[in-house]
Structure formats: structure tokens, C-alpha cells
Amino acid sequence: MVTVDIDMAQYKDLGPSMPEIRRRGLERIAQDTQKTVDKLSPIDEGVLHKWFIHKLTDDEAVIKSPAHYVGPVNYGHSQRPGRFIPGTWKKGKFRYDPKAEGGMVLKRSFVPGQHFIERSIEDVKPRIDEHFKVVISEVLE
Structure with missing residues (x-):
């Protein structure tokens, strides 16, 4: 799950249009974040690249x-180092297959994280104000 905190105090003087601006701005930021985290997800196949907006209020x-x-x-x-994982290697990538005769033996006790969620948030943050400027322009015109 990805969370981006936005300080809405700077947009409080927009009067009765504020709820729509807030909702639409948040929607644009959510779409941008969803695309960015999807793009930065380190696994090149599978469901890790299927990020979606689960809830929008x-x-x-x-x-x-x-x-x-x-x-x-x-x-x-x-x-667990020494543990055997059945599977096959294809183009330098390991594919888990419980029925495979071959496989690999784990060597490291810890695999470092990729921190792609944090990198995605940092990538989106500089664009937050621009998203709100676009929405404010659309709503107030």
C-alpha cells in the first residue's frame, strides 16, 4: 500500500470549489503515483506490475x-541459507517450479529491499503542486 501525505492548508482559500479541487487533485496524484510505482517495481513480470487505485475519497x-x-x-x-529451491533458469532469471529437477541453493541470509515505493513517492512529490494547479485552473475557469 502506498501513502502520500498532502498539506492542503495552502489551498484553503478556494471557497466552495475546494471539495472538487481536493478530490480531483488527489485523483491526479493517485494516478501519477500508481503509474510511477508500477514503473519502478523491480520485477519485470507478474502481478507486482499491476498496481491499482484501491480507494479514493x-x-x-x-x-x-x-x-x-x-x-x-x-x-x-x-x-534460510542452504535451502534448495526447485526451478529453472531462463535468460539469467530464475523461475520457481516445484516440479523441476534442478534449482538453486540459497546463499544469503538476508535479501536487501529495493525501496521502490519510497523512490516512487519521492519521484511524485515535486509534481503535487503542478497537479493542483492544473485542477484549480480547470475548476475555476
Whole structure:
């Protein structure tokens, strides 16, 4: 799940249009964040690249991935050295296959996280004001 905090205090003087500006601005930021986290997700196939806007309200946008392994990929995870994982190698990439005769043996006890969620948020932050400027322009015209 991705969370981006936005200080709306600077936009409080926009009168009765404020709720629409807030909702539409948040929607634009959520779409930008969803595309960015999808682009920066380190796994090149599978469901980690299927981020979506799960919830959008006047106050909050929740962006999720259906992949159950988002946390370990982003933050890192431990593993048991010496453990055999069945699978095959194709073009330098390992594919888990429980029926494979071959496989690999884990060597490291910890795999560092990729921190792609944090990098995505940092990538989107400089564009937040621009998103609101576009929405303000559209709503007030």
C-alpha cells in the first residue's frame, strides 16, 4: 500500500470549489503515483506490475498491488541459507517450479529491499503542486 501525505492548508482559500479541487487533485496524484510505482517495481513480470487505485475519497487515496510479496521485495526479507529451491533458469532469471529437477541453493541470509515505493513517492512529490494547479485552473475557469 502506498501513502502520500498532502498539506492542503495552502489551498484553503478556494471557497466552495475546494471539495472538487481536493478530490480531483488527489485523483491526479493517485494516478501519477500508481503509474510511477508500477514503473519502478523491480520485477519485470507478474502481478507486482499491476498496481491499482484501491480507494479514493475526499481525504485519501489508497494504491495497492495484488502481489502478496510487495513488502518483502520493497523492505527486504530473510531466507534460510542452504535451502534448495526447485526451478529453472531462463535468460539469467530464475523461475520457481516445484516440479523441476534442478534449482538453486540459497546463499544469503538476508535479501536487501529495493525501496521502490519510497523512490516512487519521492519521484511524485515535486509534481503535487503542478497537479493542483492544473485542477484549480480547470475548476475555476
